Every structure is written in structure tokens, then in C-alpha cells.
Amino acid sequence: MKKTITICLFIITNFSFSQTRTITGVVKDVTTLLPVESVSISLIDSNIGTISNEEGKFRITLPENSKAINFSHLYYKLETHVLKGNETEIEIFLEPKSFVLDEVVINQKPGKTLLEEAVDASKSKLEKSLLLTTYYREFINVDSKYTNFSDGIIDYYVKRKNGASDLYVKQSRTFDLKDENASEREKAILSVNLNDVRKAVSNAYSFKMVAQILKSDKYNFGVETKSETGGSSIEIITIEPKENLEDEFIYEGTVTYDFKTKLILDINLRFSPEHKKYSVIHNILIAKVKFNDIVRRASFKIDGDKYVMIYSQVKSNVYLKFGKKINNTFESLCDITTLNYKEGEFDLDKSKKYKESSLFTNGNKYTEEFWKKYDVILLNDAEQKIINTFK
Incomplete structure (x- = not known):
């Protein structure tokens, strides 16, 4: 019975914290200033997350005591944004990853x-x-x-x-x-x-x-x-x-x-x-x-x-x-x-x-x-x- 009650409480309160704040913003490429789509946005040390849309825009609701947010993308360097004061709107600039050029890799398998x-x-x-x-x-x-x-x-x-x-x-x-x-x-x-x-x-x-x-x-x-x-x-x-x-x-x-x-x-x-x-x-x-x-x-x-x-x-x-x-x-x-x-x-x-x-x-x-x-x-x-x- 206790297990069932605990699970029900989890489902009901999955996104309901006693004190929360909502962060909205946009993610852009630091060199082109164009929006970056499908950026994974997550709270550090938590399973909470979302992604940016085609315009690079996002919204994420966090516990009030949250310290930082990670921004990750397959072709960009990981960016960790440390939250400041009571900010609720942020603009994030991601730096493209640097891949080694002209490197020939021989695969033994098709x-x-x-x-x-x-x-x-x-x-x-x-x-x-x-x-x-x-x-x-x-x-x-x-x-x-x-x-x-x-x-x-x-x-x-x-x-x-x-x-x-x-x-x-x-x-x-x-x-x-x-x-x-x-x-x-x-x-x-x-x-x-x-x-x-x-x-x-x-x-x-x-x-x-x-x-x-x-x-x-x-x-x-x-x-x-x-x-x-x-x-x-x-x-x-x-x-x-x-x-x-x-x-x-x-x-x-x-x-x-x-x-x-x-x-x-x-x-x-x-x-x-x-x-x-x-x-x-x-x-x-x-x-x-x-x-x-x-x-x-x-x-x-x-x-x-x-x-x-x-x-x-x-x-x-x-x-x-x-x-x-x-x-x-x-x-x-x-x-x-x-x-x-x-x-x-x-x-x-x-x-x-x-x-x-x-x-x-x-x-x-x-x-x-x-x-x-x-x-x-x-x-x-x-x-x-x-x-x-x-x-």
C-alpha cells in the first residue's frame, strides 16, 4: 500500500515543486547567430529536461534552488549556464565542436x-x-x-x-x-x-x-x-x-x-x-x-x-x-x-x-x-x- 501511495504521489507531483521558477530563452550558434534546433536542455544532476524548437526557443521549469543548466547538441560543445539571481530569460550561444580534419579512418567492417x-x-x-x-x-x-x-x-x-x-x-x-x-x-x-x-x-x-x-x-x-x-x-x-x-x-x-x-x-x-x-x-x-x-x-x-x-x-x-x-x-x-x-x-x-x-x-x-x-x-x-x- 505504501508503495502504491508513493508512486501516485510521484506521478501527481512530477513537475510540482514547492518552489519553482521557469526559465525561457533561445539557443544560437555563436558564429552565425542563427537559432539551434533540437538542443537538449537539462538540469544538472536531474532527469528533468526539454529541447529547443526550430527557432531555438525553449522553456524549462526548475526547483528554486537550481544552480545550473546544461545545453548539449551532437555538433556543439557542451555549454553549462550558471543561473544568476532571479533571471528568468536567457540567451545561450553554443560553440561548434572542432573535429579533426583530413583524418583517414580505416574501418575493417562494412x-x-x-x-x-x-x-x-x-x-x-x-x-x-x-x-x-x-x-x-x-x-x-x-x-x-x-x-x-x-x-x-x-x-x-x-x-x-x-x-x-x-x-x-x-x-x-x-x-x-x-x-x-x-x-x-x-x-x-x-x-x-x-x-x-x-x-x-x-x-x-x-x-x-x-x-x-x-x-x-x-x-x-x-x-x-x-x-x-x-x-x-x-x-x-x-x-x-x-x-x-x-x-x-x-x-x-x-x-x-x-x-x-x-x-x-x-x-x-x-x-x-x-x-x-x-x-x-x-x-x-x-x-x-x-x-x-x-x-x-x-x-x-x-x-x-x-x-x-x-x-x-x-x-x-x-x-x-x-x-x-x-x-x-x-x-x-x-x-x-x-x-x-x-x-x-x-x-x-x-x-x-x-x-x-x-x-x-x-x-x-x-x-x-x-x-x-x-x-x-x-x-x-x-x-x-x-x-x-x-x-
């Missing part, structure tokens, strides 16, 4: 084998028995017009190393463009399952798209080693389609991993532009579907002896014919950011486990303006304008 080893090492290191508190959001665009948005604070209880999770939606909100086709659009979206909120973590943990590529014989794999002047190194696997392929569902992009640990740090994959013309219409359940584009991004962080997912994003562009009213192109953007995590085994209330495939189904269920209070990835100016059109 790129595909190196990537297989990185996937195996990463899968084995990702923790199970982990409670990930996340911010999840999803945009739907139909024929170049935004029609739906949802976001929420979701706890994923990861029980197995493949990322299989129970999820508990703590708070959520939704916006829908109300017109005569609104209900048909919702049915269409659910029929092809553009994004399954239940699988948002497991898809990242399983390295699903990378695994599909590795099972295929249709790719070439290049290897580039980048060594910092301080001694640490990363390896970048470049994935390219072989020549003369006339297939659909062909990808290209990069996977970056830490040279020493073989742990994957960054995934950036998408449909090969040269092969989109080979996409054809498929029959899925009662719908006809053509996949025009898919983009997959994910970031992982080595946190001491821990290895955790910090960000995952899927963009998809799909033509969909469904019933008599839906004959449209749907574009979906779905991303999930880890805000906090806690290890252990948890006796959660299974009756409250979320079982729907879409967060839209949960509707508006919130007790506070979580999108303003918690360490969510901030909407950029263009995205905020989209939200305003729904009001």
Missing part, C-alpha cells in the same frame, strides 16, 4: 555491419522498467489546410527493452476544424492509423525504420568518422539506395552513433526523393492509401550510465480515399519529447491505462494550462498561428 552492431548495442542498453513522462503532439493537414491538432502530457511505463509500454494520459487538449467533413476525416485518419500514440515510444526503441533498411539488400552504407580535438568520436552511417531501383518505400539518410559505446545518438531518415514516383495505391482495410513521403527523426542521450530517448518525430504525407467524402492528401506531424524519467517497477492503476490509438479520442481533459506550465517543446510562430485559426 557500414552495414557497423550499423547492425550499433542497433544491437542500443537496444540492449535502453532501459526497461522506466517511467517516461513525455509531451506528445500531433498536427493533421488536409490538402494543405490544417484541420486537427492535439497535445498532451503522457506517462509511458516501459516494461520491456523493445519499448512496449503502458500509457497513461495525464492531460490533453484537441482542436478540430469544424465543417461538414470533420467526422469523416476523423474516421479516415483512424482507419489508416497515421500515428499510433500507443507505439510512439516502442517505434523509437525498436529502431523500426533502421531495422527495415538492414533487412534489405537495396542500400549502400557509407561510414564517416568525426573525431573531436578532445579525443571523443562519432561515426555517421550514410544510407543511400542502390542504383537502378524502381521500388517504393526506399529510404535515405543518416544514423549517427558514439564511437566508443556504439550507442545511437541521432536518426534522420526519409523517403528517397528519386523513388517517390514509384509509390502506388494500396488497399488497407476499407481505405485506399498511397504513401507519398515519410520522415523519421529520433535523438537519444547518454546520461552517465543511462541511455534514454529524448525526442522522436514522424512526418508522413499520405493520399487517402475513404468512403464517398474523403479523397484527399493528409499530412501528419507527430513528435514526442521526454520531459522526465524515473527508473523502477511501478504498480499503476491499470484501469486508467489509455487504449485508444489516437490522442484526439481523449479530447479536452486538462486541469491546468500544461502547454504553458510544463517543459514542452514550444510551438514556433507558424505553428502557433495554426492553433489560433482553430479558436
